[in-house]
Amino acid sequence: MISALICVVIGAVVFVEKEMDAIVVGRPNPLTGQPSLNYRHADFDQDGLADILLPDRVLLQRAGEFPAALSVPLPLPLDKPEYDVFDNKLYLRTGDRLEIHRLNGMTWERILGQNIAWPDLLPDENEPPGEMDAEKTHGTLGRYLYDLSGNGVPEIVVPAIEGLHVYANEGRGYTAKHVIDVYPSPKVIFPERTLVWPPEARAITFPPTRLRFRLFLDGNSITVISRSAGLGSLIRRHTSSWLFDVERGYLPRDGGLAASVTAPIPAYLQPCRLNADSTPDFAGVRTYISENSLVPEQIQELVLTTDGGKTLQSFRSKSFQTLCVFVDFDGDGDLDAVVESTGLYKGGLREFLTRSLSERTLPHTIAIHLQDAQGRFSKTPDLLKKLSIKLAQPPFRDGPLFTEYQNGGLVNITGDLNGDRKRDLVVRTHPDRLSIYLNENLAFPKAPSRTLDIAPDARFGVADVDGDALSDIIIYREASLEAGTSRHTIVHFSRRTAP
Amino acid sequence: MRSLTRRRIIASCAIAAAGALQLGASFDIKVLPAKGPNVRIFLAQADADSAAELFVVSGFTLTLVQGPGPLDTITYDLDERTSAIDVADADGDGIPELYSVVGHEIRRRSLAPNEAAEREKVLFSRETLLSNSDGGPRPYVLVTKWLGQPALALPENDGLRIFSFDGAVLNHFPIQRPERSAGGLRRTYVTPPQAAPAGALEFWADTTFDAPASMLPDGGEEAQFPSERRAPYLQAREAADLPPEDWPWFALASTIDPEQRVAYALSRARQSDTLIRIRRRETRDLSLATALFTYSPKRRYPGTLIIPPGPPPDFNADGYADLLLWTSPRPGTSIDSLIQAARARDWPVRLTAHLYSDSKSIYEGQPAARIEARLPIGWSLLPQNGLPLRHLVLRDISGDGRTDVGFATGPARFALWIVRPPATFSSTPDYTADLPEAIQEVALVADMGAGGVTVIALRGENALYLLSLPQPRL
Numbered sequence: 001m002i003s004a005l006i007c008v009v010i011g012a013v014v015f016v017e018k019e020m021d022a023i024v025v026g027r028p029n030p031l032t033g034q035p036s037l038n039y040r041h042a043d044f045d046q047d048g049l050a051d052i053l054l055p056d057r058v059l060l061q062r063a064g065e066f067p068a069a070l071s072v073p074l075p076l077p078l079d080k081p082e083y084d085v086f087d088n089k090l091y092l093r094t095g096d097r098l099e100i101h102r103l104n105g106m107t108w109e110r111i112l113g114q115n116i117a118w119p120d121l122l123p124d125e126n127e128p129p130g131e132m133d134a135e136k137t138h139g140t141l142g143r144y145l146y147d148l149s150g151n152g153v154p155e156i157v158v159p160a161i162e163g164l165h166v167y168a169n170e171g172r173g174y175t176a177k178h179v180i181d182v183y184p185s186p187k188v189i190f191p192e193r194t195l196v197w198p199p200e201a202r203a204i205t206f207p208p209t210r211l212r213f214r215l216f217l218d219g220n221s222i223t224v225i226s227r228s229a230g231l232g233s234l235i236r237r238h239t240s241s242w243l244f245d246v247e248r249g250y251l252p253r254d255g256g257l258a259a260s261v262t263a264p265i266p267a268y269l270q271p272c273r274l275n276a277d278s279t280p281d282f283a284g285v286r287t288y289i290s291e292n293s294l295v296p297e298q299i300q301e302l303v304l305t306t307d308g309g310k311t312l313q314s315f316r317s318k319s320f321q322t323l324c325v326f327v328d329f330d331g332d333g334d335l336d337a338v339v340e341s342t343g344l345y346k347g348g349l350r351e352f353l354t355r356s357l358s359e360r361t362l363p364h365t366i367a368i369h370l371q372d373a374q375g376r377f378s379k380t381p382d383l384l385k386k387l388s389i390k391l392a393q394p395p396f397r398d399g400p401l402f403t404e405y406q407n408g409g410l411v412n413i414t415g416d417l418n419g420d421r422k423r424d425l426v427v428r429t430h431p432d433r434l435s436i437y438l439n440e441n442l443a444f445p446k447a448p449s450r451t452l453d454i455a456p457d458a459r460f461g462v463a464d465v466d467g468d469a470l471s472d473i474i475i476y477r478e479a480s481l482e483a484g485t486s487r488h489t490i491v492h493f494s495r496r497t498a499p
Numbered sequence: 500m501r502s503l504t505r506r507r508i509i510a511s512c513a514i515a516a517a518g519a520l521q522l523g524a525s526f527d528i529k530v531l532p533a534k535g536p537n538v539r540i541f542l543a544q545a546d547a548d549s550a551a552e553l554f555v556v557s558g559f560t561l562t563l564v565q566g567p568g569p570l571d572t573i574t575y576d577l578d579e580r581t582s583a584i585d586v587a588d589a590d591g592d593g594i595p596e597l598y599s600v601v602g603h604e605i606r607r608r609s610l611a612p613n614e615a616a617e618r619e620k621v622l623f624s625r626e627t628l629l630s631n632s633d634g635g636p637r638p639y640v641l642v643t644k645w646l647g648q649p650a651l652a653l654p655e656n657d658g659l660r661i662f663s664f665d666g667a668v669l670n671h672f673p674i675q676r677p678e679r680s681a682g683g684l685r686r687t688y689v690t691p692p693q694a695a696p697a698g699a700l701e702f703w704a705d706t707t708f709d710a711p712a713s714m715l716p717d718g719g720e721e722a723q724f725p726s727e728r729r730a731p732y733l734q735a736r737e738a739a740d741l742p743p744e745d746w747p748w749f750a751l752a753s754t755i756d757p758e759q760r761v762a763y764a765l766s767r768a769r770q771s772d773t774l775i776r777i778r779r780r781e782t783r784d785l786s787l788a789t790a791l792f793t794y795s796p797k798r799r800y801p802g803t804l805i806i807p808p809g810p811p812p813d814f815n816a817d818g819y820a821d822l823l824l825w826t827s828p829r830p831g832t833s834i835d836s837l838i839q840a841a842r843a844r845d846w847p848v849r850l851t852a853h854l855y856s857d858s859k860s861i862y863e864g865q866p867a868a869r870i871e872a873r874l875p876i877g878w879s880l881l882p883q884n885g886l887p888l889r890h891l892v893l894r895d896i897s898g899d900g901r902t903d904v905g906f907a908t909g910p911a912r913f914a915l916w917i918v919r920p921p922a923t924f925s926s927t928p929d930y931t932a933d934l935p936e937a938i939q940e941v942a943l944v945a946d947m948g949a950g951g952v953t954v955i956a957l958r959g960e961n962a963l964y965l966l967s968l969p970q971p972r973l
Contacts, residue, residue, distance in 0.1 A: 197551050
């Protein structure tokens with residue numbers, strides 16, 4: 001890590017550039033606009049500044065810096081642990097043990113260590129970004145702490161086949177309390193094609209079954225969302241919620257059940273939370289190739305419902321994959337729809353071919369459809385931003401930048417760079433340049449508010465690295481090595497004022 | 500089952516009639532209204548003869564399509580809780596019955612039209628894995644034999660149980676399901692939450708519990724040899740650099756010697772060409788350390804191998820798999836030539852058939868037969884599985900043992916070329932069908948048995964189209 005090299009002032013924002021190879025920012029969840037990260041924040045030294053918890057160490061923050069001398073390795077027992085954090089304390093779960101540590105100066109002080117039997121130690125299926133290639137020599141960041149009782153002492157929650165195992169600490173360490181069995185029934189997977197004739201082809205089979213659901217704990221409620229197939233390609237989503245009673249051993253309370261079933265909706269709509277009301281929302285994106293035109297245009301269609309499937313809203317555009325389809329653009333707490341479209345197909349066949357074969361600049365449009373208080377998204381865009389994106393080669397050459405464009409990697413509207421709660425826009429308008437457009441009264445200026453240099457072979461992401469509620473810009477390069485992938489990362493920290 | 504109706508429908512001859520652009524003779528076409536993607540089609544014996552009939556499940560209606568000739572159907576309404584149905588003659592009277600799982604109930608009813616008034620009988624009630632399934636009725640083998648007597652086999656949480664028809668348990672085959680030690684809940688945490696408020700703990704789980712084995716009826720035998728290791732287009736493209744043992748393959752003559760294989764890859768130099776190596780048994784008297792098989796030298800054939808979903812074609816009925824390859828001219832790379840190609844709307848495709856020569860132990864270099872067709876340009880631009888052909892059927896439709904070739908030549912047009920001895924195709928399709936809507940899929944190609952008719956069932960958005968060759972008039 002190197003201390004600040006360059007400061008760039010844009011409007012009310014200053015960018016401070018630092019090398020931080022350990023930071024990895026993955027693609028955002030397209031339905032929330034939130035990036036996947038290989039780190040978490042906690043204030044381990046309790047100085048009021050967010051420290052960075054990585055799978056192998058903690059980076060302590062001092063006045064906006066993360067000095068190399070303040071990098072503290074995590075306690076690493078023989079068995080690679082799953083780490084979680086609560087109230088600035090570090091929890092380690094291994095195959096048969098639980099430990100709690102707190103940071104005392106630059107060393108970890110164990111405040112609890114006990115043997116304990118867990119029901120299940122399958123790792124999270126969702127590999128954190130940056131973990132795919134390398135042989136793990138450290139633990140992982142997990143999620144198993146949740147304060148169900150609201151007493152400031154977290155319970156440990158472990159999902160297993162038979163239900164959600166709850167462990168509570170009543171002063172003498174953690175003990176198993178209850179298995180909350182609220183999962184839906186597994187469904188039979190029928191064979192694709194069954195022969196009931198001729199007689200010699202008849203075979204008795206034991207069918208596989210599939211258990212599929214989404215579950216969340218929120219306060220002292222537990223919600224399970226499952227699906228049932230209907231006829232045709234539509235499904236129904238079932239949402240069931242229970243309040244559970246900590247005093248009665250975490251049993252679901254009698255009469256505490258709330259249940260709802262959607263109207264039939266397309267199967268690719270996933271549960272999401274587009275606004276704060278109690279009705280579950282569902283949204284999804286499908287992409288397909290239009291066969292109605294001479295040019296095989298890629299169409300992206302965003303479909304959503306905020307009223308349990310009674311009405312579906314959809315936005316269709318000629319577009320490759322985009323990074324995300326929802327962000328809280330205006331900072332009102334509700335998510336707004338982002339509809340991007342490529343200008344590659346603009347005009348007729350000749351224009352398309354000319355653009356594909358010989359031009360390096362692609363027109364690109366971003367449309368924002370704000371959500372109103374009734375959960376409706378405006379039919380016509382509330383904001384339309386037209387951009388020109390210059391590639392290193394014409395699209396026909398299928399260069400790495402065009403591939404990145406097709407993956408949605410050149411346009412990012414997920415960040416709030418200046419802390420006004422409104423989303424700002426970062427676009428790779430040139431192979432070697434990022435253009436930053438600050439959201440000014442729900443509009444983007446015609447010219448970029450500022451630009452940043454980017455190496456032609458680098459990529460970028462947007463996330464809050466230092467925990468100051470301002471999004472930072474992360475520029476990174478990857479190189480494939482025999483032993484895995486090496487990354488060189490530069491974080492451009494946003495600051496409200498110049499240092 | 501709420502009602503039973505019998506009706507005779509004269510198939511719409513208008514659909515089968517040759518259109519102005521139609522080149523070949525007309526298929527016999529039966530049209531069966533069947534809307535939506537959940538249409539399921541299967542064969543079962545519905546009467547005392549040994550031929551099979553077609554059954555079609557559409558929504559909660561089961562339709563029995565009887566015999567050749569005009570469309571003759573019987574429809575049965577199914578309960579909306581029906582998850583599984585089976586057609587079998589368990590009582591031995593020569594006329595099969597319909598068995599169904601309806602929620603917790605196991606039901607039986609006669610399929611005989613003259614027993615239309617018979618009430619459906621609930622045999623017994625039992626909670627099984629089939630009780631709570633959704634997605635509509637599906638064909639599923641329920642009827643089996645236990646100690647020589649007809650019985651019902653039903654999957655339950657702890658294994659497979661065999662029942663008599665009055666619900667008595669005759670046997671139980673326990674099946675160890677994965678529990679905490681053997682596997683676990685495959686879950687993915689969602690951080691930050693997607694469906695929950697900020698700060699909540701959210702995950703989604705998706706775990707499949709696979710059953711260990713398939714239990715075949717008495718006397719059933721598992722195949723001793725795998726008959727193929729196919730690879731999609733992209734993998735076949737990569738295979739050329741690998742040793743031949745790692746190439747994808749299919750059996751050269753599965754009925755003669757299943758260990759003789761045709762290994763294939765796409766040429767590195769010209770990716771539209773196919774490389775073939777044939778694996779044979781080593782017949783020379785060599786030391787024990789030598790491999791049991793040898794591979795022939797690489798031979799290159801112009802065109803991309805068509806890998807059918809079913810068995811490989813045999814155009815001359817000699818028992819050996821033959822090759823079918825496709826080629827298509829490439830447009831120039833200038834803007835004008837690309838525009839000209841795109842405006843053509845359709846694009847030529849040539850199929851060539853190369854026969855296997857048993858005496859030479861190679862595929863002949865010269866194609867024995869060719870098919871020239873023009874297909875929508877979009878199918879070339881957006882090939883499916885590397886193939887510009889849609890809805891390909893490689894089956895013996897004419898009943899002479901030789902593989903015939905059918906595919907869509909337009910969104911709503913299906914064409915069939917009948918192979919003629921020794922192995923040639925006519926310059927135009929022998930049969931064509933212009934349907935009133937786009938073809939969604941080939942739902943089934945079935946030989947109806949006992950000298951019956953081979954039917955090609957094409958599914959459209961609104962109907963099922965049953966294509967067969969016209970029957971000679973007596």
